[in-house]
Amino acid sequence: MHIYQQPWFSKIMHPSRYLGEEINSIKKDPSNVEVYIALAFPDVYEIGMSHLGLKILYHILNSQHWLSAERVFAPWVDLGSELKERDIPLASLESGRPLSEFDIVGFSLQHELCYTNILSLLDLADISFLSEERGSMDPLIIAGGPACFNPEPVAKIFDAIVIGDGEEAALSICRAVREWKLDGRKSRFELLKRLSKFRGIYIPSFFKPHYDTKGIIQYLEPLIEGYTGVEKAIVPDLNCYPFPSKQIVPFTELVHDRFTIEIARGCSRGCRFCQAGMIYRPVRERDPLEILRIAETGLHETGFEDLSLLSLSSGDYSCVLPLLKELMVKVADRHVAVSFSSLRIDRIISLLMEEIKKVRKTSFTIAPEAGSQRLRDVINKGLIEDQILDTAREIYEGGWNLIKLYFMIGLPYEGDIDLKSIVELSKRISRLAPKGRKGHVLNVSIGSFVPKSHTPFAWLPQIELEESKRRINLIREGLQSHRVRVKWNKPEASWLEGIFARGDRRLTGVLVEAWQQGARFDSWSEHLNLDIWRKAFQRHRLDPDFYLLRERGHDEILPWEHINPGISKEFLLGEWQKAMKGEETPDCRKHCLNCGVCNGSNIAPVLFDSRHPFPPAKPARHSKASAEADGQGEAGRARALRAGMPAVLPRDKADRHERAGKEEVTSQSKESKEKVKRYRLRFTKLEKTRHLSHLELVRLFIRAFRRAGMDLAYSCGYHPMPKVSFALALPVGVESLSEIMDVQVKNIQDISLTIERLNTELPSGIRVHFMEEISIKAPPPRIKESNFHVRIDGFFNKEDLDRFLSVNTFPVIRQRRNGDRTIDIRYLVKDLNLLSKDELELVVRHGIGPEMKPAEIIKEVFTLPDSQMEGIRILKTKDVHI
Numbered sequence: 001m002h003i004y005q006q007p008w009f010s011k012i013m014h015p016s017r018y019l020g021e022e023i024n025s026i027k028k029d030p031s032n033v034e035v036y037i038a039l040a041f042p043d044v045y046e047i048g049m050s051h052l053g054l055k056i057l058y059h060i061l062n063s064q065h066w067l068s069a070e071r072v073f074a075p076w077v078d079l080g081s082e083l084k085e086r087d088i089p090l091a092s093l094e095s096g097r098p099l100s101e102f103d104i105v106g107f108s109l110q111h112e113l114c115y116t117n118i119l120s121l122l123d124l125a126d127i128s129f130l131s132e133e134r135g136s137m138d139p140l141i142i143a144g145g146p147a148c149f150n151p152e153p154v155a156k157i158f159d160a161i162v163i164g165d166g167e168e169a170a171l172s173i174c175r176a177v178r179e180w181k182l183d184g185r186k187s188r189f190e191l192l193k194r195l196s197k198f199r200g201i202y203i204p205s206f207f208k209p210h211y212d213t214k215g216i217i218q219y220l221e222p223l224i225e226g227y228t229g230v231e232k233a234i235v236p237d238l239n240c241y242p243f244p245s246k247q248i249v250p251f252t253e254l255v256h257d258r259f260t261i262e263i264a265r266g267c268s269r270g271c272r273f274c275q276a277g278m279i280y281r282p283v284r285e286r287d288p289l290e291i292l293r294i295a296e297t298g299l300h301e302t303g304f305e306d307l308s309l310l311s312l313s314s315g316d317y318s319c320v321l322p323l324l325k326e327l328m329v330k331v332a333d334r335h336v337a338v339s340f341s342s343l344r345i346d347r348i349i350s351l352l353m354e355e356i357k358k359v360r361k362t363s364f365t366i367a368p369e370a371g372s373q374r375l376r377d378v379i380n381k382g383l384i385e386d387q388i389l390d391t392a393r394e395i396y397e398g399g400w401n402l403i404k405l406y407f408m409i410g411l412p413y414e415g416d417i418d419l420k421s422i423v424e425l426s427k428r429i430s431r432l433a434p435k436g437r438k439g440h441v442l443n444v445s446i447g448s449f450v451p452k453s454h455t456p457f458a459w460l461p462q463i464e465l466e467e468s469k470r471r472i473n474l475i476r477e478g479l480q481s482h483r484v485r486v487k488w489n490k491p492e493a494s495w496l497e498g499i500f501a502r503g504d505r506r507l508t509g510v511l512v513e514a515w516q517q518g519a520r521f522d523s524w525s526e527h528l529n530l531d532i533w534r535k536a537f538q539r540h541r542l543d544p545d546f547y548l549l550r551e552r553g554h555d556e557i558l559p560w561e562h563i564n565p566g567i568s569k570e571f572l573l574g575e576w577q578k579a580m581k582g583e584e585t586p587d588c589r590k591h592c593l594n595c596g597v598c599n600g601s602n603i604a605p606v607l608f609d610s611r612h613p614f615p616p617a618k619p620a621r622h623s624k625a626s627a628e629a630d631g632q633g634e635a636g637r638a639r640a641l642r643a644g645m646p647a648v649l650p651r652d653k654a655d656r657h658e659r660a661g662k663e664e665v666t667s668q669s670k671e672s673k674e675k676v677k678r679y680r681l682r683f684t685k686l687e688k689t690r691h692l693s694h695l696e697l698v699r700l701f702i703r704a705f706r707r708a709g710m711d712l713a714y715s716c717g718y719h720p721m722p723k724v725s726f727a728l729a730l731p732v733g734v735e736s737l738s739e740i741m742d743v744q745v746k747n748i749q750d751i752s753l754t755i756e757r758l759n760t761e762l763p764s765g766i767r768v769h770f771m772e773e774i775s776i777k778a779p780p781p782r783i784k785e786s787n788f789h790v791r792i793d794g795f796f797n798k799e800d801l802d803r804f805l806s807v808n809t810f811p812v813i814r815q816r817r818n819g820d821r822t823i824d825i826r827y828l829v830k831d832l833n834l835l836s837k838d839e840l841e842l843v844v845r846h847g848i849g850p851e852m853k854p855a856e857i858i859k860e861v862f863t864l865p866d867s868q869m870e871g872i873r874i875l876k877t878k879d880v881h882i
């Protein structure tokens with residue numbers, strides 16, 4: 001039985017997180033699957049599903065017919081407790097297969113604060129925490145993600161850890177497991193030995209660290225001959241791995257609820273505090289033509305109304321402006337808003353703004369990181385104050401009401417004068433906002449700097465917790481204005497993150513201890529409890545300050561010394577020296593700085609020619625490089641572009657591209673002439689979709705309409721919305737045979753075909769069974785009364801029912817945020833009939849004042865305990881509308 005069918009499931013918060021079977025999720029036929037891998041994300045669904053790496057791996061792995069990649073996320077504490085209490089094993093969303101029955105469980109480690117959740121997932125799956133405690137029949141427990149660049153604090157948990165890009169490495173692991181299984185799962189040690197031969201795969205049990213009396217690593221002993229270190233896995237050219245367009249469309253709203261395309265990986269700027277900028281080198285851009293194709297196909301396949309172009313520094317993408325212009329031509333008419341994950345401040349930003357605001361003004365964040373010029377030079381931010389102010393002015397003048405600013409405190413060599421500069425700079429920016437704007441015009445976010453492995457600041461101490469609080473307060477006090485809102489990350493979280501970011505293997509014991517004492521969801525401020533952690537450190541006789549507050553010597557063996565991200569230690573130490581002098585290191589797109597990553601052959605920056613990103617269909621002239629590109633597909637084209645040649649589409653593809661453009665223009669101009677019409681739909685909401693909230697249902701329909709090719713009419717104004725209205729919001733947990741909604745659309749020719757098409761885009765349980773055109777001026781749908789069929793485990797007391805029906809009023813007090821409210825449920829209930837001992841029919845009036853959910857009415861009338869309410873099933877059978 002799936003957990004959503006359990007009677008107690010109705011009381012779980014955000015149930016739509018756990019339903020599975022979302023549009024575009026992949027469920028394989030078990031008879032064809034040879035290897036099962038669970039992609040485990042140690043945080044909640046909304047965060048995990050926003051993560052790019054999960055989208056990429058899910059599709060790459062599932063593209064293999066013999067492999068099933070399924071998702072599992074950390075259940076929130078309420079569901080975690082229910083599963084534990086009822087001894088229900090944690091299972092995947094796709095097949096409901098228990099995690100312990102997978103061949104591989106692969107964790108995504110995005111940051112260090114998710115480590116206790118790894119243990120929670122393993123515990124709920126009844127899998128032993130430590131690698132050495134697991135045997136051949138247990139799943140292989142692996143990890144990947146940026147936190148793995150110092151894997152040591154969790155090294156004892158994992159059998160294998162992917163360092164670097166996961167595309168090829170994850171597939172190699174799955175292939176090796178497939179062969180190992182075919183071979184009879186003989187020796188787990190032999191499997192690990194085989195995995196250790198792949199680039200980027202770290203087997204922690206093949207190394208043994210030795211510590212001196214102070215706790216510093218004396219030497220790291222390799223236990224397998226010839227296996228002395230791990231070079232990061234790298235995808236030299238992203239264009240060799242097609243980016244997924246058929247991305248899963250979730251029921252629940254995600255943290256980043258949009259269609260995303262990774263336009264580039266790596267960053268060439270060299271900000272000295274940024275680990276991602278160091279470990280993901282060199283910069284590798286995706287072909288702009290491919291990005292256009294993915295955007296067009298993906299938006300059609302998902303129905304998303306937002307498109308985000310992702311990379312560490314999206315504004316640095318060589319063809320960013322032509323790409324954005326081309327995208328806007330294709331998506332603006334469909335009301336798709338485009339945003340960038342991160343934009344640097346430079347001259348191009350105003351041009352990008354002009355394009356972005358054609359649909360909707362997506363938010364703008366400026367990240368000066370430091371307030372003073374001196375400190376921005378220390379961190380190699382490459383920004384001067386005039387640039388920041390000019391950009392802020394342009395954003396406000398462009399019509400944006402709010403700017404977000406991001407700063408860090410605790411950067412190396414920071415003093416109070418730098419903090420005061422944050423205050424001054426923020427005030428200056430807020431004064432640039434037009435005078436008449438109401439409310440706050442500036443959001444200032446403050447994060448505490450955490451030195452990370454493989455960066456120029458990896459040797460430096462982190463500031464103390466109390467000092468972090470003092471520095472944050474200094475900024476808060478300086479920015480007490482109704483126009484500026486200051487937000488900050490809890491410094492306690494940075495304290496814990498800092499310990500694990502540069503920790504060693506001895507921390508695994510502390511981690512397990514803290515988990516046993518109740519540490520969970522440490523990245524959620526309401527859950528982080530440092531007392532638990534301090535006690536765990538004491539119990540294991542480890543001093544947190546050893547990891548946090550100590551400057552490491554240049555010659556010290558760091559816990560991650562055997563993990564090679566390509567960038568050399570000499571380069572990082574040199575950058576530290578330059579930081580002390582405030583010297584600039586230029587962007588390595590223009591001039592290679594020999595950081596050690598590129599190898600002069602296949603590993604090199606992949607950049608596209610910004611002058612010719614969208615070439616005419618006919619290539620003007622063929623040189624050797626462009627001829628090679630023409631004939632050899634994506635990789636050849638990428639090579640040609642690296643060689644400085646204009647990108648040339650293969651002939652048939654170019655024709656298709658041109659034809660598609662023309663067809664689109666023709667169909668758009670035809671559509672724009674079509675009149676907006678209004679339709680009324682009736683639909684069911686049954687089975688698992690009863691757990692969707694009203695807002696989730698609205699979003700689901702809008703995206704289904706878009707996927708079905710319906711050209712929705714939009715409202716005008718700052719944030720145009722599709723013209724869709726529902727008669728009533730059905731309470732979560734209630735099923736319905738008949739719901740009503742209205743939608744305004746331009747291009748419907750045949751109603752029955754539209755219903756058919758629409759139903760293929762809706763999840764099972766939701767079916768449109770009636771649709772008719774109504775007057776565009778008709779009033780919105782209004783329901784006078786609804787009939788519900790109610791069933792419980794147990795029986796209804798007839799005396800309770802008679803008592804209720806015999807009175808004229810039945811006042812019930814409801815506690816609301818703005819005070820108590822009395823509702824007369826006798827007046828709300830038009831009829832209440834017992835059909836059998838455990839079934840009844842309830843008829844409720846609407847539109848006569850404050851309402852109550854049918855479940856609440858039943859609970860009050862029959863004074864049912866919570867335990868009996870858990871098993872209640874309510875089905876709306878019909879309604880009467882005005």
Ligand code: SF4
Pocket residue numbers: 268281282283588589591592593594595596597598604605
């Ligand atoms: S080797 Fe040169 S081009 Fe390659 S990432 Fe390093 S600095 Fe940039």
